[in-house]
Amino acid sequence: MKPVFLSYSRKNVKDVQEIADTLCAGGIRIWQDIESLTAGNTDEQIRKAIQEECAVFFLYVTDESVKSEFIREVEIKEALNKSKKDETFHIVPLIDMPLEKANQKLQGSMLGDISRYNGVIIHNGETLFEASSKIRKILLKAIIKRPADQDFTISLMTYSRTPGNIQPQLDLDWSRLNFSDKIMSDTIWKTHLLPALKDVKDALLNAGVTLIRLYAKASLSASMAFGYIFRRETGFKIITSQGEQLWTSLERPEKPSGLKINEQSRNIGSKHLGVNLSITTSVDNDLRNYVDKQQLPLRAELFCKPAEGPSRESVPNHNVASAMAWKIGNAVRDTKSKYNITDIHIFGAMPLGLAVLIGSELNACGRIHLYEFNKSESMYYSSWRLEGNY
Template identity: 25%
Template structure:
C-alpha cells in the first residue's frame, strides 16, 4: 500500500470536525438508550459547542440531575505530540492560556455554586508513558487519581503536581479536586470511535453498519450548521425515523470482560471487569482465574447481575469472555425469568428475540463411558470432529468423571468454521440442542458440559437451558488435560 500524501489544512479541519460530530452522535445514542430503558438519571439533552460551558463546550451531556458531562474534543493527524505536561501547560499558538489553565477556569465557573461536574478530554492523542502524572492514569476510570496524589512534595509526582497547580492558577488542594472529576479519554482513534459507535447503535436497536454511523454524525453536523446547539430526545428520535435507522428495542448493557477491555464499558448499566483477575497479560492466552481469584467468585458476580439490572427485560451482553462464562451468563438470565438477551457476534446482533422457521435438530453420537450415572455432553460446532471428541473422551475417562455415556452433539452439516451464520440459525440450533438433550438427561443426576462453539451460541444456549439437570460446565484451559470444571449450575 502506498503512503498517503500529507493532509492539507482543510482536510485536517474537516476530519477534526467529523471526529467531534462522531463524539456528539455517541452522546445522542446515550440520550436515546437511557431514556428508552428508563435509567434513573438519564441524559436529557446533548449540547454541541454549548454557550455556557467555557472551554469544555464541544459536547455536553445534560442529565436530569447533575453532574453534567462537559467534554473538550481534540483531534490530530500527527502522533508526534502525546498528552503530557508540556502539551497541557504550554501557551496556545497565539500566546493565550494553556489547555490546563482553560479547563481550570471552566471548572471553577461550572462548580462555583457547589454543583459537581464531570469533565473530559477526548482525543486520539496517546498518553505519554514517561510523564509523571499522565503515566499513572487509571484506564478503568480515565482519572489520574488516586496515584497522582501519591508521593511527597519532593517526589517526581509531587513536583509535577506543583507545576500543574501553578500553571492552572490553582492551589494543590484545588488541583486535587479538579483531577477527581477530569477524565483523560485518550488514544481514541477514528477507527476506535467508529467501532464503539457500531456497538452502541446495535444495542440501541439501530442499524449499525458504517454507513449508519456516518449518517448519524452527518445529522449532527447539519444541526450545528442550522444553528441548533442543543439536541433533544425528540430531535434524536425524529432523526432515527427520518434516517430509517430503527431495527428493534434498545437494550440495557451488561459488560463482562475477562480477556480485554470492553469499548462499551463506560456506557454499561452494570460492569464486571475480571481482566486483571485472569492469568497472563495477553487477551489470547487468558483462560482461567489467577489465584487467589476463583471460578466460584466469577460465578457469584455473574449470577448477581440480574439484581444489578432490576426490571430490565432487554439486555445486551458486551465485552470479552470465553464459552463457560458466556453459557453461565445465559443461564443467569434464563428465558423463564422473562429476560431477552443479545450479543454482538462478528458485528451482527444475535438476539433471543429473533424468530426462526423451525428448530435445527442436531446430530448426536453416543460413546459408552461406564463410570457412573451422570451424562457427559460435548457440543461441537466449530472444531474438527475427531480432535474434539478425543479430547473430551480422554478428559472424561482420565479424570474419572462419573458418567455413564458421552453424547457428542454437532450441527446437521457437521462442525466447521462459520457453521452458524446468523441469529435465527443460532436460535434454531440452540433450541434443537436443548430439546435433543432433555430425554437423555431425564434420569441422570447431573450433566457434564463441554463447549466448542461461537460465544454467542453459548449465551443463547444457556438462556434456554431449562427442564434439564444440574450442570457442570467445563472450560478449555489449554493445559495437558485440556479442560477444568468452571461452574456448577442448578437446574
C-alpha cells in the same frame, strides 16, 4: 455508566484493592488514583473527577483516612458540593472504625452523623469482603436505571480490558481482577463471580430492566454461565454481539438448526451425562482424553455437530444459532429425564454468542459442569459448576 470515585488513604491500599475487586466483579467501574491519574495537577484531576466524571463518591473510613487533610478538605468537600447540586450523586461510606470516633474526626467535614449516608458499618466478626459485597448491592441499585430505549448494555471480559469504544452501562471486566486463584476456578466462581452476577440480576430486576444487550470477549464458561444466570425463565432476554451480528434466543425457532445430535449409551448406573458440542471444530479426542484420564463414568454422551461437520461457517446467523441452542437444550433435558441424570458435563468449541444462547436454554437441567480447553497443554480442565438454584 459513570464510575465510582474511590476515596481512601494510601496506607489502606491493600484493603482498597479487595474492595475494588468486589465492586468491579459486579460491573461497577471505578475511578482510583493509582490507575486514573495522569501527569499534571493532581488536585485539579481529582476535583474534576468528582464534579464531572463520577456518579458516586465512595469513602473508605479508617483511622488513616480520617487523618488525611486532603481527603477531609478536598475530596469530601467536593463530594458534598456535588451532592448539593446533583440529587442523583451519591455519597456511600464504608466505615471500618468505631462510629463515634469517625464522627469526631470528620466533624466539620461531613454534614452530621456519617451513618446517615447510605453506607455500611463493618461490625465485629464481619470480613471486609462481606462488607464490600453490601456496598456493591447499594451501588448497583443506585446506578442502575432503566434506559429510555429499553436496552441495557453489559460488557463481559475475561481475556482483555473492555475496549474504549464500548461504553456499557455495566462493565463486567473480569480481566482486571486480582484474586488468589485463577479466574476460571470453581472457587473464584462460587466465592466472587456468582454472587456478583446475582447482585447484578437483583438490581436489574429492581430497576425493571429485563432486556440485556451483551458485548462479550470472554471464555466459553463465562459466556455460557452468563446466559444461564439471565436465562429466559428468570425474566430476561439477551441480545448478544457476535462479530457484526446480533444474536438472541427464541422461544421456539422456526428455522432449521442444521445440527445433528446423536446419543450413545455408556456406563449403566452412572448419573453423569457428557455433552460434546463440536460446532466449529471437533472436541472428540480431547473430551475422550479427559474422561479417560479423570476416570469420569458417563451414563450417556450427546454428540452435537453440524450436519456438514464442524467448521467456522457452521453458525452463519442469528436464526441458526437460536435453533441450535434450542435443540441442544431440549436434547439435554430429554436425556436427563431418560437416564435420571444428576450431573451434566459440557465440552465444546463454538462461537461465544452461541455459548451465551446455549446457557440461556439450560433451564431445569440439574448440576452443570463447565470445562475450558488449555491450548498450550492441549487438554481440558474443569472450570465452573452451575448448580441450578439461581
